[in-house]
Amino acid sequence: MNASINLTKRLGIKYPLLLAPMAGVLTSAFSATVTNLGGLGSIPISHIDFTNANSIDQLDKLMSKYQVRDRSSVNLNFFCHEPVPEPTEVSIDNWKQLYRRVISDEDVVDRVRLFTPSKSFKEFETDEAALSRLLSCLDKFRPKVVSFHFGIPASSTIAKLHDLGILVFASATSLDEAVYLHKFEIDGIILQGFEAGGHRGNFLSDADVDEKLSTQSLFVQVRDHFKGEGPFLIPAGGIDDGAIVKYYIDNGAAAVQVGTAFLGVRESLTSPFFSNVGRSERRNTAMVDLVSGKFARTVRTPFIDALIDSAKKFPGELPGYGYRYNAYKELRGLNKGELDVGFYLAGQNYYSINPDLSIEEIVKNLTKDL
Ligand SMILES: Cc1cc2nc3c(=O)[nH]c(=O)nc-3n(C[C@H](O)[C@H](O)[C@H](O)COP(=O)(O)O)c2cc1C
Incomplete structure (x- = not known):
C-alpha cells in the first residue's frame, strides 16, 4: 500500500501533514486547528517534569485545551537527550x-x-515513579503518536508505548541515525534536513562530522536504503509549498512535517516577531x-x-x-x-512566510496538489 495512504489510515487523518512540534510556539488550540483541518497536530511537552507529581495536572491542562473530535489524534513530543x-x-x-x-x-x-x-525523557524512564506516572497519562489519552527528538528511550519503554497502541516516531539527521532507529523498532522517522528550523535532532554524530544533509538528500538516501520495507518516512525542513509536499508523497514519503511555514500565524506564540516578514x-x-x-x-x-x-x-x-x-x-x-x-x-x-495567511490557508496551500 502507498506509504501515505497507510499512515493517514493508521492516524485517522485526511492529509499526510504533521504540524511540527514547536516548543515555545504552539498552543493546544493552535495544534487543534491543524488536526481539525485534516492534519495531525502536536503538543510539545518537553518542559513537563514527570518526576514531579503536578506533571499530571500540567498535561491534563494542555490536553483540555486541545479541542478536537478525537483527542487521541495528537503527537505528544519529548526531548530524549543524554543527561x-x-x-x-x-x-x-x-x-x-x-x-x-x-x-x-x-x-x-x-x-x-x-x-x-x-529533564530529559531518559531521566523519566529510569525513575520508577516518573515512568509509571507518564505511562498512566499516556494510557489515559492514548495519543496516536509519541515522538522523540535528540535520541530515543530504551527498547523496554518503546515496547510499553507499543503495548498502548501508540506509534513511536523519532528524528534522524543522517542515514546512520535512521538505520539505528529502525533497529529499535521506531515506527516513523522524521528526516530532519539541515535547512529545518529549531534544534537539530542529531544524536549519533557530533557537529564536526555532521554531513549537514538537506531534507531532499536525506530522504532519498534513507528511502533507497529501506526500499519500501522500513518505517514510515517523514521529511521535515524547508517544506513550505504544495508542490514540495506532492514531490515527497509521490516519491515514497508517508507524510511531511512542517514547522516554519506556520510561524507567522496569529496563534503562534512568536508571531509578533514574524509578523513583519x-x-x-x-x-x-x-x-x-x-x-x-x-x-x-x-x-x-x-x-x-x-x-x-x-x-x-x-x-x-x-x-x-x-x-x-x-x-x-x-x-x-x-x-x-x-x-x-x-x-x-x-x-x-x-522569509517565505506570509504573515497574513491563516492556519487554514497554509494547510490548504500545503495540501492543494495532493
Ligand atoms: C520554532 C521551532 C521550534 C521547534 N521545536 C521543536 C520541538 O520542541 N520538538 C521537536 O521535535 N522539534 C522541534 N522543532 C523542529 C521541527 O520538528 C522540524 O524538524 C522543523 O520545523 C522542520 O523544518 P521547517 O521548520 O523548515 O519546517 C522546532 C522547529 C521550530 C521552527
Missing part, C-alpha cells in the same frame, strides 16, 4: 563573560542564578549552539550576531544543554534593555 553533566564554575564564569559583551546592563548578567538542567529587511538564519547548548537554526538578529562575535573573541567551555538554555531564559526575563534578546528559531525558508 547533561553539571556545569563547572569556569563554564558558568565563561557564560557570564560571553553575555557581558552582549548585554549592556552587566548587572542583569550577574543576577542570573538559574543554572538548572532541563516580507515587509522588513531579510535576515539570514544560522545554526548556533551558544544560546541553548545544542545546535539550532535561528534567525540572525543583532543579538545572535553579537553573541557569535563575543564567542569568537573569547572561546571557552560553556555550561551544557539545558543549564545554558535555562540561564538564557532567566536572562531574557531580567533584560529590560533595548536589545531584543529573543531566540527566534526558524528554518532557512522563513
